[in-house]
Amino acid sequence: MACPDCGAPTLAFPVPSEYREYLPGDAAGAEVCTDCLVLRPVDDPPAERPDLTALSDAVPSNDEAAVPFVLLVGLLPSLVTNRSEISDLLARVERAGTDPLLALDRLADDPSVDPDTDLRGRRRQLEQLL
Numbered sequence: 008m009a010c011p012d013c014g015a016p017t018l019a020f021p022v023p024s025e026y027r028e029y030l031p032g033d034a035a036g037a038e039v040c041t042d043c044l045v046l047r048p049v050d051d052p053p054a055e056r057p058d059l060t061a062l063s064d065a066v067p068s069n070d071e072a073a074v075p076f077v078l079l080v081g082l083l084p085s086l087v088t089n090r091s092e093i094s095d096l097l098a099r100v101e102r103a104g105t106d107p108l109l110a111l112d113r114l115a116d117d118p119s120v121d122p123d124t125d126l127r128g129r130r131r132q133l134e135q136l137l
């Protein structure tokens with residue numbers, strides 16, 4: 008699939024049921040744009056989870072942290088309305104052994120992506136909100 012915003016390829020992945028509450032409409036999966044990092048729910052994701060580090064080296068290599076991290080990045084554009092979801096996801100990434108704010112910094116520094124969202128600005132807001 009291509010991203011409707013920027014035309015870059017997207018990466019679709021199944022979202023485990025414990026994370027579906029973080030997606031609009033309870034979808035079974037999501038796709039994330041490999042360039043602008045916009046996240047959209049999808050109803051027919053692949054059964055196998057692709058390697059999410061294909062997005063960026065900043066994405067944690069362990070699946071337990073990668074899924075909540077990618078969902079977290081997807082919710083950042085609406086930080087204020089998704090504040091409680093975002094703080095849940097931050098905690099899950101942390102529990103899986105990755106520092107989520109450090110990973111966000113690395114993502115913001117990664118020249119291979121061109122995020123639609125100002126990751127540094129959102130990270131500063133996150134620190135103030137949480």
Ligand SMILES: [Zn+2]
Binds near residue numbers: 010011012042
């Ligand atoms: Zn895009």
